[in-house]
Amino acid sequence: MRVCGAAILLGLAACQQQPKASPKPTEITFDGAQVTDAAALVAHGARLTQVLGCKGCHTPALTGQNIFDDAPQYGVMYAPNLTQFVPRHSDAQIEAVLRRGIEPTRKDLWGMPSSVFQHLSSADMRSLFAYLRSLRPAGEPSPPPRLSALAKKEFIDTGQVKPEAQAVVEARLKPAIDLGPSYALGRYIASVTCAECHGPDLTGTKDVEPGLNSPNLIVVGAYTRADFERLMTTGVPVGGRKLRLMDEVATHRFSRMTPHERDALYAYLKARAERP
Ligand code: HEC
Ligand code: HEC
Incomplete structure (x- = not known):
């Protein structure tokens, strides 16, 4: 025991407990x-x-x-x-x-x-x-x-x-910016859904449809969580304007996310918008 304790103090690996097989990081x-x-x-x-x-x-x-x-x-x-x-x-x-x-x-x-x-x-x-x-x-x-x-x-x-x-x-x-593990789920969801029209780095694209651009998702900075829920489930944006494409995408696709998925997506996009 004592030998082992001393060995650890000396930083000798041999005496340390067999390391547990490191768990595979959970996939996002x-x-x-x-x-x-x-x-x-x-x-x-x-x-x-x-x-x-x-x-x-x-x-x-x-x-x-x-x-x-x-x-x-x-x-x-x-x-x-x-x-x-x-x-x-x-x-x-x-x-x-x-x-x-x-x-x-x-x-x-x-x-x-x-x-x-x-x-x-x-x-x-x-x-x-x-x-x-x-x-x-x-x-x-x-x-x-x-x-x-x-x-x-x-x-x-x-x-x-x-x-x-x-x-x-x-x-x-040009991947969507990585804001660390606590935002990884939101970043993942944005990368496989929003990126299709808002661009891989979510900065917006020209001519999603002829004459219709998509904005940089920094706009989510102006949304509360409740505003975001309304846009994502009913297609109605802040201010109640009528959108051209995003409203249909939201009602057909994003209303089917779980509330937890929309929480994660919002947290990521909000943090991305508020980044210094
Ligand atoms: C199929 C294309 C498409 C996809 C996918 C898409 N968007 Fe959009 N989005 C648009 C377009 C086009 C606009 C411009 C507004 C319009 O449709 O008239 C827009 C506008 C927006 C706006 C601005 C609304 C406003 O206040 O004017 C937000 C916020 C937004 N999208 C969020 C998202 C998020 C979050 C995702 C992923 C979960 C996403 N979008 C996925 C096409 C898309
Ligand atoms: C924006 C529209 C769009 C979306 C969203 C989309 N696809 Fe496609 N997909 C296409 C088009 C268009 C083609 C044919 C491309 C071509 O022939 O060159 C295609 C081709 C394919 C093919 C190859 C078929 C072939 O004959 O070569 C598969 C498989 C496929 N899609 C599966 C999927 C799956 C699964 C999803 C969802 C995860 C999906 N697609 C989402 C438009 C889409």
């Missing part, structure tokens, strides 16, 4: 990703497809839609039928789409926000797969995109739309 995830029950995992994945917007672009049944339906001058561009795509591809192929913007059979993937989904935790990704694999195939496989010369000129030659694999890499160069 949306609430409910750490379930083991199969049905709960599927339910969590289903909620994520709403919060992350999969159902907004790929339709609520995930059977796909031509996003140029109202603008045929740009050609044809499906957010494809996932109920047909998923059973035909491996987890690795689907994860390469989601995290790296790599389409298994074509050179470029367009308009799929892999640049934000690259940050999804492995637990959230796992539940997304559990849900996607639970869907029965419905409808027809969607055709590949056919972009018109006009679409190439307006979106691609101008650099407004980039091949998603390139957007993935570029987004890593």
Whole structure:
């Protein structure tokens, strides 16, 4: 005993207790990703497809839609039928789409926000797969995109739309600012949701839709927690103005976050806004 005590005083490692296997740091995830029950995992994945917007672009049944339906001058561009795509591809192929913007059979993937989904935790990704694999195939496989010369000129030659694999890499160069472990959940949620339209570093972007910019999320500095709850669940901002896009995004997607997730998101965005 005494020898051991002395050894510790001398800083000798040999006498110290066998260190416990250091616990794996808990992964940051949306609430409910750490379930083991199969049905709960599927339910969590289903909620994520709403919060992350999969159902907004790929339709609520995930059977796909031509996003140029109202603008045929740009050609044809499906957010494809996932109920047909998923059973035909491996987890690795689907994860390469989601995290790296790599389409298994074509050179470029367009308009799929892999640049934000690259940050999804492995637990959230796992539940997304559990849900996607639970869907029965419905409808027809969607055709590949056919972009018109006009679409190439307006979106691609101008650099407004980039091949998603390139957007993935570029987004890593300007991450949302890290404010430490107590804000990590809020930062995570912002990086996989808000960043899609407000930019990877949340400083706002031009032309989310033609002529509609998104602001730097520093604006949340002017929101109380109650104002933020109202915006996120009903789409009504401070001052009661009518918004053009954010209101729909909030009601369809962010109203499905848990109150705890919105707390974390608010705390992070508020701290980010009040940073000296
Ligand atoms: C902003 C709209 C949008 C959102 C949000 C979105 N997608 Fe997509 N997604 C697309 C578009 C558009 C394509 C087709 C891109 C192409 O063909 O070049 C696509 C392609 C895909 C593909 C590849 C299909 C194929 O045929 O190559 C998968 C898989 C996919 N999305 C899954 C998801 C999942 C899962 C989510 C949610 C986590 C999601 N998407 C969210 C628009 C979106
Ligand atoms: C699909 C695109 C999209 C996503 C995703 C998105 N926003 Fe927005 N947001 C916008 C646009 C566009 C505006 C500009 C206002 C409008 O829609 O008219 C906006 C405006 C705002 C505003 C300003 C409202 C005001 O007072 O004028 C806040 C705050 C905001 N967003 C917060 C968020 C947060 C927090 C997230 C993530 C949880 C998020 N947004 C995700 C598109 C988006």
